[in-house]
Amino acid sequence: MNDNDNDTRSNTPAAPADVAEMMVCTMSDWLLRAELIQLGLASALNQVAALLAQARTNGQGPALEDPAALTLTRAQRPAFLSRSERAAQIGALRRYEAPEWIGQMMPRLAGRVRQFVRPLQIDAQGRINSLRVADKQGRLRRFAGLAGLAELAEIAQPFLVYLPQQDSRCFVDAVDFVVADPLAAHAPGAGHVVMVTDLAVFEFTSAGARALSRHPGVTHEQLRERTPAGVAVGSVPYTATPDAALLQRLRTQIDPHRVRDIEFASGPARRDALLRLYGREAAAPLP
Amino acid sequence: MAASNGKLASLADAAELARGAARVALGGWSFSRRPLAMAMHWATYGLQFDELLVLTGGIETDLLAAAGVAQRVRGFYLGMEALGMGPGLKAGCDVIEETETSLMLGLNAAVEGASFLPLAARHGVALAQLRPDLRPVRCPYTDEEQLAIPPLPITVAYVHAWRADRQGNAVFGGHRAADRLLALAAQRTVVSCEELVDEITAGGIEADLTEPLVSMVVHAPGGAKPGGCLPGYEADWPALLDYTALERDAVAGWARARLEGGAR
Numbered sequence: 319m320n321d322n323d324n325d326t327r328s329n330t331p332a333a334p335a336d337v338a339e340m341m342v343c344t345m346s347d348w349l350l351r352a353e354l355i356q357l358g359l360a361s362a363l364n365q366v367a368a369l370l371a372q373a374r375t376n377g378q379g380p381a382l383e384d385p386a387a388l389t390l391t392r393a394q395r396p397a398f399l400s401r402s403e404r405a406a407q408i409g410a411l412r413r414y415e416a417p418e419w420i421g422q423m424m425p426r427l428a429g430r431v432r433q434f435v436r437p438l439q440i441d442a443q444g445r446i447n448s449l450r451v452a453d454k455q456g457r458l459r460r461f462a463g464l465a466g467l468a469e470l471a472e473i474a475q476p477f478l479v480y481l482p483q484q485d486s487r488c489f490v491d492a493v494d495f496v497v498a499d500p501l502a503a504h505a506p507g508a509g510h511v512v513m514v515t516d517l518a519v520f521e522f523t524s525a526g527a528r529a530l531s532r533h534p535g536v537t538h539e540q541l542r543e544r545t546p547a548g549v550a551v552g553s554v555p556y557t558a559t560p561d562a563a564l565l566q567r568l569r570t571q572i573d574p575h576r577v578r579d580i581e582f583a584s585g586p587a588r589r590d591a592l593l594r595l596y597g598r599e600a601a602a603p604l605p
Numbered sequence: 606m607a608a609s610n611g612k613l614a615s616l617a618d619a620a621e622l623a624r625g626a627a628r629v630a631l632g633g634w635s636f637s638r639r640p641l642a643m644a645m646h647w648a649t650y651g652l653q654f655d656e657l658l659v660l661t662g663g664i665e666t667d668l669l670a671a672a673g674v675a676q677r678v679r680g681f682y683l684g685m686e687a688l689g690m691g692p693g694l695k696a697g698c699d700v701i702e703e704t705e706t707s708l709m710l711g712l713n714a715a716v717e718g719a720s721f722l723p724l725a726a727r728h729g730v731a732l733a734q735l736r737p738d739l740r741p742v743r744c745p746y747t748d749e750e751q752l753a754i755p756p757l758p759i760t761v762a763y764v765h766a767w768r769a770d771r772q773g774n775a776v777f778g779g780h781r782a783a784d785r786l787l788a789l790a791a792q793r794t795v796v797s798c799e800e801l802v803d804e805i806t807a808g809g810i811e812a813d814l815t816e817p818l819v820s821m822v823v824h825a826p827g828g829a830k831p832g833g834c835l836p837g838y839e840a841d842w843p844a845l846l847d848y849t850a851l852e853r854d855a856v857a858g859w860a861r862a863r864l865e866g867g868a869r
Contacts, residue, residue, distance in 0.1 A: 359635065359661065359686055386635065387780050399687055400842045403637050403779050403835060416634065416660060416783040417713070420705045449702070449731070460697065463682040464735075466705035468728045497731045580687060589846055592687065596842040 335560050337516045338363070338578040339568060340533050341480065343560035345434055345514050346370040348478055352380040352432035356470075359385055362580045363480055364434040366397045366573045373572055374564070380432070381411075388414045397577040400596045404604050420466060428473040434480045434514075435467065436581070439493040442548035444501050444511035444522030446471070446479070447493035458494065467498035474500075476510035482581040484515035484544050491546045516582075517541055519557055520549065531557040575599050611771030614821040619795045620646045622761045622821070623654045629675070630658040630791060631665055632764035632784035633829070635686060636840035638777060639665040640763040640797055642828035645860035648672035656701070658759060659683075660708060660783055664832060664848060667691035670698040671856035679757075681705050688845055692853040702735045704728065711757035712783070715790040719756060726750035762791035764814065765829045767837060769798035770805040773819025774812040779835030785814055793820040797828045799837050827867075 335343065345367035349355050355368045368382055373394050381392050386402035393409025407413070414423065424431075438461050439447040448467060450458045471477055477500035481488055501509035501524055511522035518532040518541055528550035532541050534557065541551045560568070568578075575598040583591040620643055623629045633639040644665045646652075657675035659666050662683040669675045671693030679701040684690055703711070707729065710722040723742065726733075729752040733739060742753045764787065767778030775796045777784065788794040796814065801824040805812055828834075831844035851859055 359682060362687060387637075388634070388782075401839055403635070403833060404839060407779075407835075413781055415781045415785060416705075417709050417786050421709045421713075460683075460694075460700060462684050463680065464702055464704045464731055465682050468704060468731060469706060472727070495731070499730075503727070588689075589850075592842060592846060 335565055337533070338482075338582060339560065339565060340557065341482070341514055341516060342367045342370060342568065342573075342578050343564055344519060344557055345478070345480060346374060348476070348512055348514070349432055349434075350375060350379055353430040354383060354390075354427060354432075355380045356383045356431055356433035357385055358433055358435060359465075361434070361436065362397075362399055362577050363482065364436070365399070365402070366568070366578045367434060369395065369397050370564075370568055370572050373567060383419070388416060388419055390414070396571065396602075397573045397575065398599050398602075398604070399577045399580060400592075400599050401602075401604055408605060424466065424469060424473065429475050431474055432476070432478055433470060433474055434478045435470070436480055436482070437488070437497075438462075439488050439490050440479055440481070440513060441490050441493045442527050442546045443492075443499070444477075444509075444527065445493050445496045446498040446500065447495050448497045449495050451487075451494045464497055468503075471498040471500040471503040475504070476512045479511060479513040481513065481515040484517050486544060489515070489544065489546060491548060517544060518551070518554070526550065529554045531555050533557045534559060575602065609771065612773050612816075612819060612822045613771050613801075614795075614823055616642060616646055616797070616823050616825055619643070619763075619797070619821045619823045620650075620652065622793060622795065623647065623763075624652050626654040626760035628656045628658055628758070628760050629654050630759045630762040630787045632762065632782055632787055633665075633832070634661055634780045634782035636663055636832040636845070637780040638765045638782065638784075638829050638834050639663060639832045640765040640828065641665055641830060641832055642825045642864070643763050643795075643797060643823075644669055644674075645864050647674045648857050648860040649864055651857075654760075658757065658787075660705075662694075664691060664845060667693035668848070668856050668860060670694060671696065671853045672860065677701060679703060679708075681708055685845065685849060688842070688849055691849045692851050692856055696853050702732065704732055707732055707752075707754050708757070709783070709786070710754040712786050712790045714754060714756035715758040716786065721753035721755050723751035724754050726752055757790065759787060759791035760793070762787040762794045764788065764794060764796050765825070765834060766796055766798045766814070767834060768800045768802050768805060769796050769822050770802055771822055773814070773816040773822050774805045775814040775819070776805060776810055777813045778837070779833070781813060788814055788818040794818055795821045795823060797823040797825040799826055799828065799834055
């Protein structure tokens, strides 16, 4: 697994892809064919994957909507987290007002937009919870909010999800509260949810949920143990590993500050990782 | 000739407009252009109002909840993004849940004088569970099921801008958020600013917010710190992380120290 506190890990071209790199490269595969990518708030891996997808299409693929400044841009740039508002203004085609983007633009993007969402929970039916989960005593604890997930479930196809740490708390039989039901948001048989985790890639359709691939090094037993029983994980191939050129581009051009590592840190290590990232980004030139 | 002071007011006088207000809105988005000097003033002096309306609620919302300034919070996202949650939101507070669309509809209904605006029921399934106050209706033309989103008039809106003039014309600088809509929905709007200027349109820049919508202007350099206000400064993550580590009962003291120490 990824040890994001170990900054001695090299970015040498020879180093094999770690979990964060496997995830962002795989996530970028699912973004290549979008007309437009929404980044979403609090999103590190999604930002890196989106910028990588943009770079892989030499700027001719998806445009990027970045809520850090609510801009639309085709500019190719490195990922930033602590300086995301300034970075989002690079090459901005427009700075939107929130009511304009939410009320007027989003409804016009049906079938053309993709966005990776990190939920609190997802269940075997592909239902999403971003609002509240029960603690060990059964009390509901509130987290982020409803945001615009119900609308996104209708316009994003496929609906994309990621989990940096797939376990039985976040990938569950049934979510504690349904904020969005992406399969139900479409005509029967038309809904499609894809999820990339640190272990595998999953697909949810009206026919059921199944693993499409597991990442190199992940055993069938590990996958079964951390996946709800209602999700088929039978004999699946390994996820394709990114080639050396893609890894090199990721490490040196798209994410030299290692934004991709942040979502794997927790507890005191997370604070340290955030401060290190802040320091690296502060030293980087930005217009 | 010396410029008239126009709508220029002190931070304390402008802050007082919120005392006991039914609904106070704070502009900005994420860590950008949050009126934090105003929020710290309220937390320091124990001022209270009923409801805080934000789109995305960050450190400003967290500290107002922690200090007991706002009795409840209305918004569609609460949290400090990659930095997690501060002591106010960790402890929990009374939240009126909204979606992005329902909040925009409520504000627009207030602006337009509509008794409600309709939200497609399929977009409000979760919202309807959390908000039994929202009434279902049927579209008289299509028979579509809808949720009637009532207007959300704002008593006072507080917006922090990069530049403003004494008449209340303001240039936001970074994220535009929904601050113009907040001002349109508000009975009164206070603009605090980094730079107080005589010629707001110098260099061919147009104002984002114009004087008919603005009641008071407060010159508050650094008034969005430890968040950011582009193009002047960016969010100060070390200070924000220090905030997230506070105990809830230390928040008012933290706010006072920053106000009095000029750390903002």
